[in-house]
Amino acid sequence: MLSKTAQKIRQLTLKMITEAKASHIGSSFSIVEILTALYFGDILKIDPQNPDDPKRDIFILSKGHGCASLYATLALRGFFPEEVLYKEFYTDGGRLTGHPSFKLIPGIEVATGALGHGLSMGVGFAKAAKIDAKKTKTFVVLGDGECNEGAVWEAALFAGQHKLDNLTVIVDYNQLQGLGCSKDVLCMDPFKEKWAAFGWEAKEVDGHNLEELTEVLKKVPFKEGKPNAIIAHTVKGKGVSYMEGELAWHYKSPNEEEFKQAVKELS
């Protein structure tokens, strides 16, 4: 039951962020189904017992600020014990930093947090796999606000030029960024067309529909010789009514009362 797993990831994420008084709960909630599909929907070829397996698929959360739900996902998938989530997230000496650090905790491939870096590194993994004739795949989750960064489009051009069909981007298209609606800040529309124009095969899905997500992810590569873009329509803060679509939850941490209500809604 993937939906139960998704719910569990949200519960863990809520607890982590509330206890740590951390930010970015909205950004962590909008990618929960994407992570669930990748890690529990038989998409990523990974082995928690052997996280550095050279034959593994590569996953990069380029929007590093959403990492609370990634940490929860990795714990549930068996990369490290669940208690690490509470002991080490945003704590002195803890390995679960507010944006993923390099080689601190199993399952994290690269350090991200400064936006617009992850896709280029993903392109590097994908290109290396092509050079070495390896069958491994690379998946990169980008934020839609992150796509304001020029480096994303430099990487997109390169992937198209070099026919990296072993590379898949999933954009968390929640349409909210730092100071407001993406449409009002730097409008990325027409978005799917942009990816297509850069040489990618692009598809749109409901980013909270697990069936749709796993189905589309199983189909990559969509077209031989083309990198894959999945525009996942999501809701920032998905799962907790008072957080959904509210910019403030990019920053706020739930107080006691808000926490209780969120627990109720997520159980």
Add this chain to the structure above:
Amino acid sequence: MALQIAQRRRIQASRKRAVVRNTFINKLQELAEKDERIILLVGDLGFSVIEEFQTKFPERFINAGIAEANMVGLAAGLALSGKKVFLYSITPFVTMRCFEQVRNDICYQNLDVILVGVGPGYAYGPAGPTHHAIEDVAVMRALPNMKVLCPGDPVEAGLCAEFAAKEKGPLYIRMGKGKEPVLHKNIPRLKLGKGIYMSEGKDLGLIASGNILPRAAEAKELLEKEGMSVSLISMPFVKPLDEELVLKEARSAKAIFTLEEHSLIGGLGEAVSKVLAENKFSGTFKTFGIPDLFPKSFGSQDYLREQVGLSAADISQTILKLL
């Protein structure tokens, strides 16, 4: 083996001048024959320099296009997949244009990526200020894990490729662009964080790094004509700095001067001054380099050097006045 090395060291450099970047790339090509991990990544630059490598190793030559931020992230992904990546472009584009990628993706993750920046200081003189590189050493030197290597002549440039191929972790090589005089009569050793004595004198020490080395050698000759006994030290590594050598020179010389074609902020001069100040050097000390300014008038590398007092004559006269 030891005999071979000794023989090689005895080989006199055959050409009087050699194009620094070609010497480097030719050497890299030899190394790539033996080491399949080596990849040459360029930012759509290197016309008439990289073609042979490209033809010989089409799979291991990547032109990332005019997109340096992606080029550096791409290098990180390749390195994380086991490749040894040499990233080649004009100096400002491989250090400053993509600085955050160099910091986060390469240095923080401590990856086997070698940044080769061609055309240090005023090497692209008449091309104008966008192509000058006068702050690159300062910014690269500030990065944890990064090593900064500035070859002073074609011999050192060739050695840089060999050094880089063996060394682990991030490395920045500040590579000369054009024809430079061959200064080393014998092939020296290039060891991490070690300077090279070109000559040893008693009165004063000239410590030079990178493409200003020929001017330092000329200034030394001018000073010797005035009766001075001068040490000339080539300091290819600005980081890690050969502190031991600086202190050795400080014990014997009455005066020490650093020379670099780089801003006086954050380069060799400041690195050496820290060592001297912390060790109570009481002699005369001055740093020669580029003052904190953008030129107002442009021209050849030598023209620009003259504007900031970096000709051999200016250097030697300033030193004579100080002593």
